[in-house]
Amino acid sequence: MAELAIAAAKSLFAVISALGVTAVLLWIERKGSALIHDRIGANRAAIVGLLPFNLGFVNTLLADPIKLFTKEDFVPEGADRTLHALAPFLALVPVLVVFAAIPFGDVLRIGTREINLQAASLDIGLLYILAMVSLSVYGIVLGGWASNNRWALLGGIRGSALMISYELAMGLAIVAVVMTYGTLDLQAICRAQGELLFGVIPSWGVVYQPLGFLILLIAGMVESKRVPFDQPEGESEIVAGYFTEYSGSKQAAFMFTDFAEIVVVSALVTTLFFGGWQVPYLHVSGFVLPGGLTLALPHLVVAALQVASYLVKVLFFCSLQILVRWTLPRYRYDQVMALGWKRLLPLALINVVATALVVVGWGG
């Protein structure tokens, strides 16, 4: 029974922390874009009378959902009402469940109990994540189709073609990672990244797979459908793409999906290429620096440092993607399809072949 409670608590933590990071990201996006545009940004939400001072992001985080949930639930005439309601659900849920398989810390020991800080210890974790990320495309296609709007249809078709194209490069980049570590278990991949290369460099995935890292990051940014890859929802071309005819909380679900996908991509990049929860030179008993210097730390501090390290890395990659989104202009559709099929796919194939040769040549 206690096992079941722990499992439920870990799942809850995984989903709720993902929702929390996503919500904070919405605020980082608004303030970050304001910083880049040299304007003030979201500063109007103040609870007048209750809180005379501006609490910044807390107010925005409260005001945004209240606004969205009290909007009219608009369904245009001629739309398929069932599919119109199903589409945001199908887009959001697969992205949220991805977090079940991503480890956010090492083993936590409380008394005699050992808790693996990963909601579901799947030995096929990577396949599960790939499968769930792929499912999200149904929400976009159905949303575009059900709306009875030609901009929405165009956006839906563009989005589906774009997402499945970049899934190939993404899949191949992950194959190379799997070859490097010889497992699909994300916790095992994280643990393998705790060793040191030449006694100094942490053996993070990016050291072995720099090309795979770039391919996965680019393909992941396409999956989140944002500038420079926002052809499915390009405002200046097709109004808002597949969610043109959505309003209120359903539109919020689509927006949330995009942001949650940013978090998924960041979490995946962190786990596969940047050591996941690993802190350089931090071992079970504390810091062991290359010079022979040691600093013993209690177990709880070590565990907390590791979880914090995971969150910091994820937030760093989220911020990086937001920076890219507000820096670059949008690609043309043919350019972005050419990038996927003619550049990233061959590069990813070469990466797999090179990885295979190196691993076998090294005497694996």
Place this chain on the structure above:
Amino acid sequence: MLAEYIPVLVTFLVAGLVGLVMVLGSRLFGTRARGRIKMRPFECGNPPSGPARQRFPVKFYLVAIFFIAFDLEIVFMYPWAVIFRELGIFGLIEMFLFIAVLTLGLVYVWRKGALEWES
């Protein structure tokens, strides 16, 4: 073995609940104001000029077909990637033949011009 999937089930339930709240939220708490013209699909202010679900370029179908072919082949590479250290040189040569066929397919599609969007 199967117990490992209980947390996945719980995660699905939680995520499903979040999704349900997001889909039904505006229907429960939102305002409502109907109008004949308001319910029209949005085409930048003009009345819709004909049905929305019309034909679209066949290139998108081609992309879908290529995706299925290439994605299946990539999925075949996952089991090999996990155990190829044990398979050694034999597995390497076998898989390189497989990748060569995959690359040939890509080169064929490319040369045929199926990846061009401008034509």
